[in-house]
Amino acid sequence: MLKSGGGHEAEREDWLTRVYRRLMGTLIGRGRNAFFFLLAVIVLLVGSMALFYAGFVKVKMLPFDNKSEFQVVIDLPEGTTLEETQRVTAALARRTLEQPEVVNVQTYAGTASP
Numbered sequence: 425m426l427k428s429g430g431g432h433e434a435e436r437e438d439w440l441t442r443v444y445r446r447l448m449g450t451l452i453g454r455g456r457n458a459f460f461f462l463l464a465v466i467v468l469l470v471g472s473m474a475l476f477y478a479g480f481v482k483v484k485m486l487p488f489d490n491k492s493e494f495q496v497v498i499d500l501p502e503g504t505t506l507e508e509t510q511r512v513t514a515a516l517a518r519r520t521l522e523q524p525e526v527v528n529v530q531t532y533a534g535t536a537s538p
Contacts, residue, residue, distance in 0.1 A: 434452065443451060490515050495518070495537065498512060498516065500512065506533060506534045509533045509534065510531075510533040510534070513531045513532075513533045516527040516531075
């Protein structure tokens with residue numbers, strides 16, 4: 425796997441790598457430039473974090489889910505027909521609509537709810 429020459433062959437750098445090395449060598453290779461570069465990085469970092477506190481960037485960790493709804497799953501015995509399941513679901517929906525707090529009801533039988 426290793427060649428027996430012991431030395432490394434010189435890798436050829438493309439123009440972008442050469443420009444990067446020259447620019448970064450100038451920025452961090454000299455004391456005064458390195459200080460101002462570090463200061464600029466710190467200012468940009470603190471400025472980007474301040475965007476959150478100033479309200480310019482909205483950060484949301486969890487989805488907003490404050491819906492006034494609930495889901496009921498009806499588990500019927502194995503072998504119950506789809507028609508019977510729909511009948512039970514419709515009866516439960518009618519009973520639920522009798523409650524004054526209930527405005528709408530959606531039922532799903534034989535398909536997945538959205």
